[in-house]
Amino acid sequence: MIEIESKPWHTMVLHAERTYPNECCGAMLGRILSEKKLVTEAIPLENAYAGEKGARYELHPKDLMEADKAARSRGLDLIGIFHSHPDCDAYFSQTDLQNSCPWYSFVVLSIQNGKFAHAKSFLPDADQTQADSEELKWQKS
Amino acid sequence: MAKILIPTALRQFTEQKDSVEVNGGTVADALNQLTAQYPNIKKNLFNDQGKLRSFVNVYVNDEDIRYLNKDATALEGSETISIVPSIAGGAAGVAEPEAAALTNEEIARYSRHLIVPEVGMEGQLKLKQAKVIMIGAGGLGAPLGLYLAAAGVGRIGIVDFDVVDASNLQRQVIHGTRDLGRKKLDSAADSMRDINPNVQIDKFDTSLSSENALEILKDYDIVVDGTDNFPTRYLVNDACVLLKKPNVYGSIFRFEGQATVFAYEDGPCYRCLYPEPPPPGLVPSCAEGGVLGILPGMIGLVQATETVKLILGVGEPLKGRLLLYDALGMRFRELKLRRDRHCPVCGDHPSVTKLIDYQEFCGIRPAPPQAVQTEGVIDVQEVKRKLDRGDDFLLIDVREPHEYQIARIPGAKLIPLGELPKRLNELNPEADIVAHCRSGARSQKAVDLMKQSGFKHVRNMTGGILAWSDKVDPSVPKY
Secondary structure, eight states, rough: EEEOOHHHHHHHHHHHHHHSSSSEEEEEEEOOOOOOOOEEEEEOOOOOOOOOHHHOEOOOOOHHHHHHHHHHHOOEEEEEEEEEEEOOSSOOOOHHHHHHHHHHSEEEEEEETTTEEEEEEEETTSSSEEEEOEEEEEOOO | OOOEEEGGGGGGGTTTOEEEEESBBBBBHHHHHHHHHHHHGHHHHOOOTTSSSSSSEEEETTGGGGGGGGGBBOSSSEEEEEEEOOOOSSSSOOOOOOOOOOOOOEEEEEEEESSSTTTTHHHHHHHHHHHEEOOOTTTTTHHHHHHHHHHSSSSEEEEEBBBOGGTTTTTTTTSSSSGTSSHHHHHHHHHHHHHHOOOOEEEEESOHHHTTHHHHHHHOOEEEOOOSSSSHHHHHHHHHHHHHEEEEEEEBBEEEEEEEEEETTTOOHHHHHSOOOOTTTTSHHHHOOOOOOOOOOHHHHHHHHHHHHHHHTOSSBSSSSEHHHEEETOOOOOOOOOOOTTTTTTTTSSOOOOOOOOOHTTTTOOOOOOOOOOTEEHHHEEEEEEEHHOSEEEEEOOHHHHHHHHHOOOOOOOOOOHHHHHHHSSSSSTTTEEOOSSHHHHHHHHHHHHHHHTOSSSEEEEEEEHHHHHHTTTTSSOO
């Protein structure tokens, strides 16, 4: 289970809505507790995909490295990646799967007509062949 | 000691340590030490073949080792090594093949490109990510397909519906003798894959039409026109203008060729050069007029060169210039072309905003459903019987003298179609006359002409000398 505190959740939704109609992406920092992963901070990152960004995103590895450094410096862990699907359900697409990494939770936010609609979290496998869904909770402020 | 930073998810394999100190002269040594010390981390970083998993990037300090010396990158001992996954995705359902890097096999293969500064790693990746579609896998398509595949163009579409015929082999070097009768698509794809198995080849087993052109071409960056007929040429041109894709054009005839890049940036299109098609039948195709077998090689490679230049973004594209090549004089010339502001497709106020009926535009009407013609025609077997019986009739051959040298029917009188109007006085309008040519098309024109001139008993030998070879005398060669 992954739970997102209200402040980072607000950051993620805002980033996704402001980036609409393009896809947004970012990193989630927090702590891995015995019963759940707790996200305490979200870092919006640039969508580095070179082409049309309406249905694609790419994280710049250096940004991810910086996010990991930020986590270490604050005694946190980099535990997940989030991105949005504009006008599209929050599912783990073939593109998502084939460019994923099994080390993180992948939270997908569905943004419909510029507004947050729903979200899901996924755990892809190492061979990038399938992703299990992960229970996702967020705290409302 | 160099320090390897361990991502959170992998700390379960490193006794929860967030970094591990290692010795080692290179990145490979350092990673080997890490996996020797913590064996369970290995399958998270390496696949079954022992290669780093596709999503794993290794950074030494702030540099990706792909741009250093890969896993042979030397370490002094004070570096921080980071393991950073590459992550991407998106709602788009179909993943584009990721071409973020070249494999070692590709680096070896493209070595002579990689050491050219204008290509280099960046250019080779552009080639790998490029999507080019060739219209036709014939004379021009043959060198194009071979060289674009060899150059490492990542995805190549081919549109062709023809099969390999013996008469193709004199110039269509992508097909071999063993391919006779095969689809050109299959034969071309086999040759290209043999040269470079990394290339994705999309086969479109169809003739390009107004109905399918936009759909087929839309997924590609560059269109290369290797067609031999006017309706398709105008179709490709208009589709490229509408889709805003460059059209790398080439055409050939006997010893002369032309090439240019149409519909690129602010440059002209084919219609700026030729607003109207020539009347049907005026400009002969290769099948009708013949072609020096090497010529399409020359022009196809000009097209391949321009295609690769456009992908790399280097040099001066052949835009606004029509390159003319004369093999007999061995001369290249150039004509300046300008975009026509009044062009119906690419002009300031275009009147053609969607694809039209190009057969009609080029004055080619679909043949009306033909009632089986019995008037004015005769089949080859009947002609043979007439000859054997010694009937009193005249067989005239309306082909050209050089064709007559290749194959002839004994007893036929040679009067090339072009000379026929002047030489009608040699013939008796009351006589029983049969006309033949190679396939029956020109001799039909001869029959029509003679009938209009008052000849009473003229017939066309259906199928021409080709049918004669098939049904009467196989020793007569087909050409």
